[in-house]
Amino acid sequence: MTHHVVVVGAGFAGLQLVKGLAGAGCRVTLIDQRNHHLFQPLLYQVATTLLSTSEIAWPIRRVLRNRPDVTTLLARVTGVDRVTQRVTLENGTTVSYDTLVLATGARHAYFGHDEWEADAPGLKTLEDATTIRRRLLLAFERAEIASDPAERDANLTFAIIGGGPTGVELAGIVADLAHRVLPREFRAIDTRTARIMLIEAGPRLLSVFAPKLSDYAAAALERRGVQVLTGRPVTQVSRDQVVIGDQPVPCRTVIWAAGVQASPAANWLGAEADRAGRVMVNAHLTLPDDPQVFVLGDTAHVETDGKPVPGLAPAAKQQGQYAASVIRARLAGKPLPAPFRYVHRGNLATIGRNAAVIDYGRFRLTGGLAWWIWGIAHIYFLIGVRSRLAVGINWLWSFLSRQNPARLITQKETGRRG
Ligand SMILES: Cc1cc2nc3c(=O)[nH]c(=O)nc-3n(C[C@H](O)[C@H](O)[C@H](O)COP(=O)(O)OP(=O)(O)OC[C@H]3O[C@@H](n4cnc5c(N)ncnc54)[C@H](O)[C@@H]3O)c2cc1C
Numbered sequence: 001m002t003h004h005v006v007v008v009g010a011g012f013a014g015l016q017l018v019k020g021l022a023g024a025g026c027r028v029t030l031i032d033q034r035n036h037h038l039f040q041p042l043l044y045q046v047a048t049t050l051l052s053t054s055e056i057a058w059p060i061r062r063v064l065r066n067r068p069d070v071t072t073l074l075a076r077v078t079g080v081d082r083v084t085q086r087v088t089l090e091n092g093t094t095v096s097y098d099t100l101v102l103a104t105g106a107r108h109a110y111f112g113h114d115e116w117e118a119d120a121p122g123l124k125t126l127e128d129a130t131t132i133r134r135r136l137l138l139a140f141e142r143a144e145i146a147s148d149p150a151e152r153d154a155n156l157t158f159a160i161i162g163g164g165p166t167g168v169e170l171a172g173i174v175a176d177l178a179h180r181v182l183p184r185e186f187r188a189i190d191t192r193t194a195r196i197m198l199i200e201a202g203p204r205l206l207s208v209f210a211p212k213l214s215d216y217a218a219a220a221l222e223r224r225g226v227q228v229l230t231g232r233p234v235t236q237v238s239r240d241q242v243v244i245g246d247q248p249v250p251c252r253t254v255i256w257a258a259g260v261q262a263s264p265a266a267n268w269l270g271a272e273a274d275r276a277g278r279v280m281v282n283a284h285l286t287l288p289d290d291p292q293v294f295v296l297g298d299t300a301h302v303e304t305d306g307k308p309v310p311g312l313a314p315a316a317k318q319q320g321q322y323a324a325s326v327i328r329a330r331l332a333g334k335p336l337p338a339p340f341r342y343v344h345r346g347n348l349a350t351i352g353r354n355a356a357v358i359d360y361g362r363f364r365l366t367g368g369l370a371w372w373i374w375g376i377a378h379i380y381f382l383i384g385v386r387s388r389l390a391v392g393i394n395w396l397w398s399f400l401s402r403q404n405p406a407r408l409i410t411q412k413e414t415g416r417r418g
Contacts, residue, residue: 020324
């Protein structure tokens with residue numbers, strides 16, 4: 001019987017693994033709860049009206065159309081039985097495996113306050129991005145028709161919680177939207193009076209970057225009209241306000257960019273996990289007691305030089321590539337490759353139009369040139385010529401015209417309480 005590899009998750013790690021198994025002589029079943037592979041690093045641009053959903057996501061079936069050895073299933077996995085080597089799907093059916101690869105990513109974590117999610121959505125899926133986009137645009141619309149000045153001000157107050165790359169990128173574009181894109185279109189309000197707060201509990205923004213780059217990011221955001229509040233934990237979020245420390249601020253739009261928690265793969269496997277729920281794997285990226293089970297990407301805890309590999313797209317892709325080489329070696333009866341080592345190529349983040357920070361260790365860059373390098377790097381990593389062209393043209397158009405093309409309010413609000 002042909003060896004059967006079941007891969008759960010068609011994100012960066014899962015898809016890279018499947019690509020790496022081309023011609024390996026095994027049968028692959030790729031299961032994902034969504035029908036698309038998503039380029040998460042540009043999600044914030046969908047949330048802030050710069051890009052459309054189809055520009056950063058691709059149907060998995062289409063991506064793998066030339067791979068007759070791969071079967072794609074749209075299904076949610078709910079469990080794994082390691083004894084019978086079967087994966088359970090939400091509809092109750094099971095899929096048997098010879099080798100299992102779990103690459104199910106992470107979700108946002110609310111540090112014990114899951115009740116905040118309805119009022120402070122995080123950014124992980126296309127649905128999250130369109131929810132945030134709708135709330136941002138509706139807030140300006142509601143301010144335009146508000147007769148009560150307090151209500152108008154609350155609608156023009158935006159809180160972004162979390163000063164990592166996603167929070168910084170969101171704050172920069174929301175500021176661009178309020179200050180450059182929208183002012184000429186509203187009559188009753190001046191969108192430039194919008195208050196955009198970026199709230200970070202730690203002492204500085206972009207804590208994984210060099211301190212100088214954090215300072216640059218904070219100054220660049222402040223120049224754009226963002227209020228940067230560091231060392232200030234959020235203690236409460238509700239429909240009408242956010243409480244920073246003990247100070248309540250009336251606010252109708254809150255975005256969560258503060259923490260992540262791995263998918264529940266550790267529970268499915270009954271395996272040891274770290275505090276973020278990531279499964280502890282060995283240097284071959286398998287469970288220490290079960291070499292047939294690989295765990296990759298944001299769901300895995302693996303270390304290089306004593307440090308945990310970060311939750312980044314290149315790290316997930318490197319793990320996918322590596323796990324494919326291990327499976328190929330086993331199938332061919334060859335010696336296993338050397339243990340996995342993550343190669344870090346640097347950190348990048350944008351701060352809105354024409355400003356970015358790049359931290360490649362010794363090589364550090366800020367400003368307009370960094371922004372262009374950031375843009376070219378991201379276009380390079382998109383899938384297919386159509387997406388690269390579409391995103392490149394959209395960015396150029398937005399840069400020259402100061403317009404954001406994807407400003408449609410679609411669907412009704414469903415997630416919010418009250
Ligand atoms: C807003 C945002 C911005 C980011 N920006 C950057 C950046 O600028 N640079 C960078 O390097 N990294 C960035 N990242 C991190 C990067 O996207 C992740 O590290 C990377 O996606 C991890 O890849 P993965 O394959 O482990 O998981 P993912 O890419 O998250 O893929 C997981 C897949 O598993 C599927 N899945 C989950 N649970 C189940 C289930 N139960 N059943 C079936 N399928 C399931 C999901 O639908 C998904 O397709 C960003 C992340 C976010 C959210």
